[in-house]
Amino acid sequence: MLKVGVVGATGYAGEEVIKILVRHKGVKITELSAVIDKEEPISSIFPAFKGLLDLMCYKPDPEKMSGNVDIVFLALPHKVSMNVAPVFLKAKKSVIDLSADYRLDQDVYKIWYGIEHKDKGNIASAVYGLPELYHDRIKDAKLIANPGCYPTGAILGIAPMLSAKAIDKGSIIIDSKSGVTGAGRKPDLALSFSEVNENLKAYKVNEHQHKPEINKILSQVAGENIDVIFTPHLIPMNRGILSTIYMKLNKPLDTKGVIDMYRKFYSGRPFVRIYDEGKLPQIRDVVFSNYCDIGLKVTGNTLIAVACIDNLKKGAAGQAVQNMNIMAGLDETEGLI
Numbered sequence: 001m002l003k004v005g006v007v008g009a010t011g012y013a014g015e016e017v018i019k020i021l022v023r024h025k026g027v028k029i030t031e032l033s034a035v036i037d038k039e040e041p042i043s044s045i046f047p048a049f050k051g052l053l054d055l056m057c058y059k060p061d062p063e064k065m066s067g068n069v070d071i072v073f074l075a076l077p078h079k080v081s082m083n084v085a086p087v088f089l090k091a092k093k094s095v096i097d098l099s100a101d102y103r104l105d106q107d108v109y110k111i112w113y114g115i116e117h118k119d120k121g122n123i124a125s126a127v128y129g130l131p132e133l134y135h136d137r138i139k140d141a142k143l144i145a146n147p148g149c150y151p152t153g154a155i156l157g158i159a160p161m162l163s164a165k166a167i168d169k170g171s172i173i174i175d176s177k178s179g180v181t182g183a184g185r186k187p188d189l190a191l192s193f194s195e196v197n198e199n200l201k202a203y204k205v206n207e208h209q210h211k212p213e214i215n216k217i218l219s220q221v222a223g224e225n226i227d228v229i230f231t232p233h234l235i236p237m238n239r240g241i242l243s244t245i246y247m248k249l250n251k252p253l254d255t256k257g258v259i260d261m262y263r264k265f266y267s268g269r270p271f272v273r274i275y276d277e278g279k280l281p282q283i284r285d286v287v288f289s290n291y292c293d294i295g296l297k298v299t300g301n302t303l304i305a306v307a308c309i310d311n312l313k314k315g316a317a318g319q320a321v322q323n324m325n326i327m328a329g330l331d332e333t334e335g336l337i
């Protein structure tokens with residue numbers, strides 16, 4: 001039985017990782033930690049775990065924790081993970097980092113996150129944890145850079161077309177709408193109920209920190225530089241991201257032909273579902289699940305792809321567990337269906 005730890009256990013993503021792992025057949029949770037005032041059982045912090053998991057949640061002590069885990073999930077804010085991951089890696093433990101700290105090259109990281117990276121030595125060995133594109137590399141990875149929530153749906157909605165060189169590479173526009181848990185649990189006036197409720201707003205228009213991550217991975221898929229237009233929006237919902245993606249076709253294709261291309265591209269990938277012609281996914285189809293659902297429509301020479309995920313599952317904790325399953329040689333879907 002794999003011994004697993006969660007650092008940042010009291011955040012939204014950490015809580016979600018624990019929720020999946022308590023029902024997972026191949027692992028035992030042995031260590032939990034978070035920045036907390038008082039060390040107490042996780043079932044006192046989250047009563048939903050009463051009778052399921054009464055393990056103590058300690059203040060962070062990565063050296064001590066690394067002695068009692070085989071693999072650790074870091075559900076920490078960016079700029080924090082890069083101080084913690086090297087401790088586990090040095091102790092020869094596998095790390096799945098849910099933050100952005102290992103997703104970008106060091107120069108790009110400095111531009112978008114505003115500080116010098118503190119663990120440059122481990123960036124090159126990090127594997128981007130999007131199993132639908134990097135399954136074979138994830139199998140042998142010791143450090144996973146788990147993808148961001150917006151990039152997961154956006155990349156999955158675009159990759160088949162770039163891989164087939166079937167769109168104009170300069171034409172990609174991503175319009176994404178996210179529920180409020182996407183911003184984490186920490187207090188923030190802009191995220192308070194009366195600011196968000198009955199409202200819809202765009203933010204960080206084409207300057208969100210997930211844009212360079214989307215560009216990096218799509219450029220790898222395309223084999224050439226990709227620069228998307230990306231506008232995120234905040235909607236008054238707890239969970240879920242719906243991305244509407246516009247792409248100009250560079251060859252004549254109809255909706256049925258595009259659906260066939262996407263189904264072929266994701267054949268054998270258990271968590272991507274391509275809808276039939278005339279059907280489009282909604283957030284309620286994927287919420288609390290690890291699926292990314294994609295609907296497609298061609299109109300004139302424009303392809304519109306609608307991709308939906310749950311930000312805390314396929315966009316964070318579910319995908320992290322999917323990566324753990326692949327790394328550990330377990331069934332990729334264990335604990336997730």
Ligand SMILES: NC(=O)c1ccc[n+]([C@@H]2O[C@H](COP(=O)([O-])OP(=O)(O)OC[C@H]3O[C@@H](n4cnc5c(N)ncnc54)[C@H](OP(=O)(O)O)[C@@H]3O)[C@@H](O)[C@H]2O)c1
Nearest residue numbers: 008010011012013035075076077078099182184185311316
């Ligand atoms: N939310 C999402 O939908 C989503 C999706 C994809 C990726 N992610 C990424 O996952 C990570 C966690 O996100 P989240 O939404 O769970 O955030 P969150 O709710 O704010 O939780 C962050 C966790 O980290 C702990 N923490 C904060 N500063 C720390 C420090 N210096 N040392 C140790 N622990 C510290 C927090 O403890 P306290 O609360 O006690 O300070 C909390 O347990 C972030 O990097 C985020 O970008 C989130």
